[in-house]
Amino acid sequence: MGIFNFFKSQFIEVIEWTDQSSNTMVYRFPVQNNEIKMGASLIVRESQVAIFVNEGEIADVFMPGNHVLYTQNMPVLTKLKSWKTGFNSPFKAEVYFVNTKQFIDQKWGTSNPIMMRDPEFGMIRLRGYGIYSYKVADPVVFLKELFGTNASYDTSNIESHLKKMILSGLTDLFAESQIPALDLAMHYDELSTEGKAKMQERFAQFGFEITSLYIENLSLPKEVEQAMDKRTTMGVLGDMNTYTQYQAAEAIREAARNEGGGMAATGAGIGAGAAIGNAMAGAFNANQQQPASPAPVESAKIACPHCQSQIRATAKFCPECGKTVQQKTVPCVNCKAEIKEGSKFCGDCGAKQVTEKKCETCGAINGPAAKFCGDCGEGLEG
Incomplete structure (x- = not known):
């Protein structure tokens, strides 16, 4: 009885495939070492097509429905196997389910x-x-x-x-x-x-x-x-000379409104009056421009990383505590310029110091030097 049950288990009586994924296109029914029983049921669901392959050659194709397998509805496989009419023994064949959904x-x-x-x-x-x-x-x-x-x-x-x-x-x-x-x-x-x-x-x-x-x-x-945005802005502003004169007049008016005390207020009033006169003269003589007086040059200051004293940016040692102000630098991930270790952005190119870049459009991960997403092509922020 045990041997009979063993041979009976080798015969496949129901052939079907239930797709558990959303991207599987073809699935081969596991019939290796098994034989399909003649008269077995073939269940082909909607958006599926079942194809029987015999020794590498495509035989019969079954559309959606419940099919009972016998020689009459398997003409190609019957011909390839040289079966006589009414042949009823089990057979071996590869069965492929093709997913036809979108x-x-x-x-x-x-x-x-x-x-x-x-x-x-x-x-x-x-x-x-x-x-x-x-x-x-x-x-x-x-x-x-x-x-x-x-x-x-x-x-x-x-x-x-x-x-x-x-x-x-x-x-x-x-x-x-x-x-x-x-x-x-x-x-x-x-x-x-x-x-x-x-x-x-x-x-x-x-x-x-x-x-x-x-x-x-x-x-x-x-x-x-960005060039297109600048061009649009210039088109909206119109005549640049008129716009510049308007901006100057607005700035002078705001300066004149600031209240001060004593000689400071008097000087501000005199200066504002002189500036207004110059602006009005420039409005009537657009070709004449008043040269701007150069601003006094001040050496840049930085804070000492040890005592926080204000020192020259070019100094190598702090005059207050005597310690070196040179900090360890690392190369920028984008332009390779030397920047302070631990910096979040590069002072030369503005690139964010990250080990990878994530595309905000499609979510793909790109390398630190990538300027455009390799999947969708969208530009990546620095």
């Missing part, structure tokens, strides 16, 4: 800037990032081209390749569109639609269908954006 929230981003020619700014470097989603549209092509004989396959196995395909297509699309940099934001939807259509043929080569593609952001380098 794999959403797949990220793409420019690891390196895209060089473009802009009609207004000339040569520019463009960065961007976004998301896309896709699904397995042709399971047979997918198994032949990508999966092979692995036990399982998930989105991480193909993520890098798909991201590079998308970046290649979008780079070509952005360059061909010839849309000025300042007008890119108003064409996100059109560029996303055209990018999706451009990717369909490339994805189909692997049995995939790209179901959506979105551009979340296209940006210029920070230096260019």
Whole structure:
């Protein structure tokens, strides 16, 4: 009886797969050393396709539903096994469940800037990032081209390749569109639609269908954006001479309002009156400028790290306590300039002294010298 039960346990009567993850694309049913009983139940759930493989050759494909396995509904495998009609013995075959649901929230981003020619700014470097989603549209092509004989396959196995395909297509699309940099934001939807259509043929080569593609952001380098902000500010101010004269008049009026005592108040009043006269004269003679008197130069002072006395910044020893004021320095993580040990920021480049940088957009961890995120391409704060 024990031997009979042993042989009976080797026959698989129910074949099914319940996906416990969100990114598994293919799962091979564990039938090694087991035989499938003819008449067994095959349960294929929605968003799944079951494929039988016999000795490396794809045989029958089953769509969602509850299937009872027998020779009549397995024509290809029946032919490969040379079974006669009504054959009822157990058999061995590999069963692969292919997940046909959409794999959403797949990220793409420019690891390196895209060089473009802009009609207004000339040569520019463009960065961007976004998301896309896709699904397995042709399971047979997918198994032949990508999966092979692995036990399982998930989105991480193909993520890098798909991201590079998308970046290649979008780079070509952005360059061909010839849309000025300042007008890119108003064409996100059109560029996303055209990018999706451009990717369909490339994805189909692997049995995939790209179901959506979105551009979340296209940006210029920070230096260019800062120059654009300054240019905008100048446009808002208008005539710079008039603006400078207005600012001078406002400053003089505020100085004249400060109340003082004795000769100080008298001197302030005389000085304010003279300054107002000069400002009014400058308003009528815009081409004449009054040279500013040079401010007295004072040597920079620092606090002694030992006794806190104010000493010259260039001093090597404190004149009060006699101890050295030279502190241990370390190189900046960004520009390599020597800075005080324990400093949080570099005095030369302003870079934050950290061992790693976290992207605020996608959360990816980057190296301390990185200026742009390696996943989404967004600029990193120093």
